[in-house]
Amino acid sequence: MPELPEVEALAHHLREHMTGKFVERIDLAAISAIKTFDPPFTALQGLSVSGVGRHGKFLDIDVDGIHLVIHLARAGWLRWSDELPKAPPRPGRGPLALRLHLDDGSGFDLTEAGTKKGLAVYVVRDPHEVPGIARLGPDALGIDAASLKVLLATQSGRIKNTLVDQRVIAGIGNAYSDEILHAARLSPFKIANKLTDEELDVLASAIVQVESDAVARSVGQKAASLKAEKRTGLKVHARTGLPCPDCGDLIAEISLADKSYQYCPTCQTGGRKLNDRRMDRLLK
Template sequence: MPEMPEVQGLVDFLHQQLMPPDAAPAVIAEVEVLSFSVLKTAAVPLAELGAGPVSSVGRRGKFLVIGAGEAQLVIHLARAGWLRWSNALKPGPLRPGAGPIAVRVRFAAHDGSGAQPGFDLTEAGTRKSLAVHVVHQLEDVPGIARLGPEALDVPRRDFARMVAGYGGQIKGLLRDQTALAGIGNAYSDEVLHAARISPFAIAGKLDAAAVDQLFDAMHGILDAAVADAAGRPASQLKDSKRSSLRVHARAGEDCPVCDGTIREVSFADSSLQYCPGCQTGGKLLADRRTSRFLK
């Protein structure tokens, strides 16, 4: 799932393509929707996106936001969605059901060749969660209206109060978009490993030193990931993320910090990874495939 650093990388890349410093901003020529379940709004017509040039490319949490005309194109890539850029899309309409493309966004040709740049929104797998909204106000997107503050914008003191007041597991807090916007399953694993905290630790029971470690780890992991994504083309962002992860999706591999083995806890529709040596004092955390949970 793309998380804040990858979405910020997409923002940086699209800003270069759509709002270059030495040329006029791009204009959306067409939005072609092949999977109508992806489009979550109907009040604002798609045609409004072509009423003026692109005026902004930004992000809120894990939502990508492109402003054009009086409207905003809001994209949530969800679990398996991605943005695939092309400097010259093939002419002609797409055939529904011909592949993983759910939406195609074309921009007007600008270099005299007639070639139209643009991007496809794709989604792999059978579980479809990719969402596209066309709105006038960001708050008209329910997912954005519910978002908490950006994870990197929360002051240390407010973060400590947030952790102290949360009664569930600390991994749940890090992933809770209504509390902290932008962190998902992968980076919550990375942050907890860097902080040497069990994902099953109860947030409200962490002492002040552990909360400080967690705050510093969150900033260190996310700042490094954002810096790594900066300047990369969209086609490289997913592979760059995968190669930089130290524990997430690396069950069975050696921990890069200690001599332990990275372990996994599986849930109904997701999993987490952790290092017993670094995070749980050597204890293994049981998952749904067993009949008990270890303390």
């Protein structure tokens, strides 16, 4: 799933390549991807792109005051092209959901792999009309220890789950929450509102440092290389069974439903492995 660093990099890329250009047309290949009807997506045609921003994991393309807001969900992606095919795509064929053409022939495809569709596109006059944006907590890049203490004061769940709750902190997903907890040397099973002041200080610094470092690595990369860049920068996530780069212990994994997350027993849980079936109460 694209998270804050990848979405920030996509926003940077689109800002450089789209600003000042006109939307020639939009081809909708998957009707289910569009979540709004007023204004219609055809209202963007003939208008110029005035800016591109980000709200958490949402992309926001400002087209003369009408906003094309995109959430890539778990399996969505944006593929930029300097020269798009001119023929309209066939609806319902392949992973293509939407194609946006600019007046110079460039543009992008929104694609989504798999059968479980979550990619969402909104055309709104104000980004905060998008329910997911209206519910966002403060952005992860702006967190400090004092604000984190306030945010976590009412959170009685595990810190892993709290970090990925966009209503608490915007932008952190499954992969970078693993990296943040590893950097902070915290168990994913720690209870959010039970963290000490010292742990809050370390966690706040880890959030900003991990996300900022990932943004620095990602911005300037082409969209096609962002996924590979993300993988090369990860220390624990998706590295089950490999040695921790900090201590050499083997990275362990917990699988829950359709997600899994990773941690280092030595660095984070005092050498103990957490129960994979949630049957114990280790390190709460």
